[in-house]
Amino acid sequence: MDIVSNFQKISNNIINKNITIIAVSKTFKLNQIMPLIHLGHKHFGENKVQETLDKWIPDLLNEKNIHLHLLGKLQSNKVDDAVKMFSYIHSLDNEKLALKLSIAEKKMNRFLKYFIQVNIASEPQKSGIALDRADNFISFCLNELKLNVIGLMCLPPMSVDPVPFFKQLKLIAAKNNLKDLSMGMSQDYSMAIEFGATYVRIGSGIFGERN
Numbered sequence: 001m002d003i004v005s006n007f008q009k010i011s012n013n014i015i016n017k018n019i020t021i022i023a024v025s026k027t028f029k030l031n032q033i034m035p036l037i038h039l040g041h042k043h044f045g046e047n048k049v050q051e052t053l054d055k056w057i058p059d060l061l062n063e064k065n066i067h068l069h070l071l072g073k074l075q076s077n078k079v080d081d082a083v084k085m086f087s088y089i090h091s092l093d094n095e096k097l098a099l100k101l102s103i104a105e106k107k108m109n110r111f112l113k114y115f116i117q118v119n120i121a122s123e124p125q126k127s128g129i130a131l132d133r134a135d136n137f138i139s140f141c142l143n144e145l146k147l148n149v150i151g152l153m154c155l156p157p158m159s160v161d162p163v164p165f166f167k168q169l170k171l172i173a174a175k176n177n178l179k180d181l182s183m184g185m186s187q188d189y190s191m192a193i194e195f196g197a198t199y200v201r202i203g204s205g206i207f208g209e210r211n
């Protein structure tokens with residue numbers, strides 16, 4: 001199966017046009033991604049700032065009106081590059097990073113959209129704001145820093161039923177008046193949509209297995 005037909009199959013399954021498919025192109029090269037760009041797809045996901053700088057040409061992003069989504073952890077020293085390259089950041093999860101982003105936005109006069117990542121299953125090794133600090137952190141980003149936080153993102157634990165986590169993320173978003181939910185990957189995107197996802201992040205289901 002090729003990338004375009006994988007994408008079209010998934011896209012045809014998702015009849016709700018308010019759901020944005022993020023084609024997660026990490027580890028794949030631009031020439032492998034180009035067929036989707038030619039098809040007119042606009043939303044692509046990457047995990048690393050450096051890989052994004054090496055791969056994506058700013059002129060191409062502008063010409064084709066492509067929106068890049070940063071899904072992976074953002075190091076403080078890469079904040080300026082991230083603000084330059086990305087339209088959305090899904091991994092906002094701490095005060096220090098939020099502050100750096102708000103400074104970089106003003107300096108560069110580029111304003112992004114944010115998802116706050118929640119450590120939904122309280123896994124010690126995982127990124128994301130702790131559940132008991134989520135409400136305060138959301139309010140800090142929105143009200144004090146005026147970051148354009150549009151929703152929440154989660155990455156449930158592997159090999160357990162993700163549904164309780166999807167439901168809980170939706171509850172936290174509703175409580176904080178946030179309307180978007182970034183949840184669901186290749187294996188579980190249909191379930192995520194059933195439970196309220198508005199952005200799904202699909203990598204291997206489109207591009208094939210990563211090395």
Ligand SMILES: *Cc1c(COP(=O)(O)O)cnc(C)c1O
Nearest residue numbers: 024071185186201202203204205
């Ligand atoms: C890689 C990645 C994805 C895509 O995963 P697939 O299982 O290949 O669809 C989605 N979200 C995040 C945060 C990722 O790092």
